[in-house]
Amino acid sequence: MSDVILSGRGLTKRFGGLVAVREVDIDVPRGEIFGLIGPNGAGKSTLFRLVAGIMAPSAGTVMFDGHPLTKKSPAAICVDGVVATHQIVRPFRTMSVLDNVTIGAFFGRRPQPKGREHARAIATEVLERCGIADRAQKPARELNLAGQKRLEIARALATDPKVILLDEVLAGLNPTETDRTLDLIRSIRAGGTTIVMVEHNLRAVRGLCSHLMVLVEGRKVAEGLPDAVLADPTVIAAYLGTSVHA
Amino acid sequence: MSYGLALIYGVLKVINLANAGFLMLGAYVTWWMWSTWHVEPLLAPLVIVPLFFGVGFLIEKFLVRRVLGQEPIVSLLLLFGLWLVLQNLAYTLFTGDTRSIETPFIDSSVHLGPIQIAWPRIYVFVAGVLALVALQTLLTRTQLGRAIRAVAQDRDAAKITGIDVDRVMGIAFGLGIALTGFAGSLLSLLFSFNPDFGRTLLLKSFCIIVLGGLDSFVGVAFGALALALAEAFGVRYMAASLQNLISFVVLVVVLVAFPKGIAGMIRSLRRA
Amino acid sequence: MRKPIVFAAILFAAIAFPFVAPGAEYAIDVVFLILLYGTMSAGWNIVGGFAGQVSFGHAAFLGIGAYTTGILAQHSVPLPVAFLVSGSLAAIFSLLIGIPCFRLTGPYFSIATIGIGEATRLIALNWNGLTGGASGITLSVTLPIVTQYFLALGLCAVVVLATIWIQRSRFGFALAAVRADPDAAETLGVNTTIAKTQALFVSAFILGCAGSIYALHYLFISPDSVFGFSTAIALVIMPIIGGLGTVTGPLIGAVIYTAIREQLEANFQNLDLLAFGLLLMAIVLYEPKGVLGAYQRFANRKKRVASTPAAAPR
Structure with missing residues (x-):
């Protein structure tokens, strides 16, 4: 692997026992x-939060472009260029869609915009x-689910991220x-942004x-x-093993 | 009173500032029945508990439920308004004069070896412990108690399993208010009071709850003990008038240092 | 763009008022009180309204401002200096309590502020050497009511301009994000702790200055008057009556509050707080955006009726 932008070493998270x-x-x-998959309860979302800096690991470190992210505040991490969307959408409900995204643009970018109009x-x-x-x-609360999920992505994009982490946006x-969302994700990548996504939809992930x-x-x-991983017997076993219960 | 608050918070996730008002009313109802009808103050809880339960149930049904889905601050303000109403209603009805209840029993005391303990203190202590045991039994042993605890843990999941969540929340709120009225009635035996009676105690019971963790009942008892000790020791080193300050300082320190309460801290330590 | 004109007209009317109403001491006094309470209310609103952090402890800042002016005046410190020192001390104190308390969110923060308010009152009550304890401080300076009036007007105008600026600035966006969802704000790069602390700092400075004017007006301050619970309640109620997180709402709230209080306090003791409790409950239940929200709904309805049915829905 020639050029790694985001890396974690020995990441461990304990919740009580x-x-x-x-x-x-x-x-x-x-x-x-970069796709992160696994059956329900596999720890995908937890790993996602560790890598995004939203949650502190019990052990291990996360490095972004050669600098440690662990122990930085989520706001500082966002300004550095790593931003995450929320699995359960969390728009600023009473604000307009534009204002929602404006907040991302105002606070998540470096250099800062020159003013409100900018x-x-x-x-x-x-x-x-x-x-x-x-x-x-x-107002953001009037969007349907698809719209709110898009708004999540838009807010994150407005912070001009180098890495964007998407938590089950599909x-x-x-x-x-x-x-349409898959097209959007491709266009984000075409713009030079690295993408990490947690996903359930294996067909979408494969493509x-x-x-x-x-x-x-x-x-x-x-x-x-993807093709090699999805053909791996342990992976198939894990999915078949749990999908019966799911 | 702390238990009333903790119960309401745990089940409804609503912080009830109006509790101070009900505590004060509990004391006033006891006093009023004693002074007008000569009802023995020790028996007042027999009236107060069902009465306050009913009032609490209705308040939940007609006021609190309407703001439950909104931001927590909304219900906080609503109940703050209710508290203002109750407090100043009491000022209007009972005037601001300080009241106290005096019966032969209240003035009596018992000698236990070298120490002299007032009978009412013993009575209040025993009644408080009994109420605690009764509440604990209710919550852990009965169908209703299980429903209350289920709603406290996860309202939606409780609804799916067929619990009448609205009714349970009403009952829990009623129980909380009833316990608070009971506490007010008991305290009226020990202290003199005026319509502003509940305020300091409200802060203290918040302090206790915060010490113990907002939804743990054992934690609340533990918190009460810790605060009592802190005050007792504090008084040795500073003026008695600053005694109340101690609980606020403890409150702020604990809120800041252990947002989950001491019980929460111990729990997380045990897990780690 | 009618708004600036309306503001200018009101400001002009307020400046002219003491000159057209000479000798009407009572009227000037009432408008002065409205201005003072409006300032306090607008100051509280920066934290409680814009940032959504409801504080029951703001009387502490008012009290610190009032006591600072009281104590400095006793030592013959020039009043302009005392005024600024009052605001600054309150602001510095806000850092002391803001840094720990803002680790708490929502209702927990509110509870902690009740504790802060009560703690400062008890300290003022017991620190006899500095504060005179329960007997309070009596000031021996006298400022003409017109001077007080212009002091309050000036401060009020500054606060209104500051809130307008906040509403439009990057800072205002940060506070709005904090109010709407602190966690989401944080992941989008908003440093919520700094934003809240800055809001409290500005708010405390304003209340400290207002406290200074308060001391100069009443010439007597005691722990129960400035640090008292009813002061803390007034600070919460006024902006809520008028409309949280708006520029004019807190001022409207101050007008209504002063009017009701002047009427009730004179005639029926304690009924004023009873009325405010009921009002607070009614607003929370039926009109969470306060009088301003009710007015806007009313205005919108009128507009809808006036426009042709085809053009009405957008």
């Missing part, structure tokens, strides 16, 4: 779409990229909405990601090119 993530090493190559302009541009510019003036979308990692019961069980 439960070990959600156990000594996982992760290396995200620059400019790629931040607004950046936000409008991002809304157009994400295809929700027509709803810019609506969950709950119908096929048309899914396709989209350039690199996959599989987590089962908090451990890494497979990693590599």
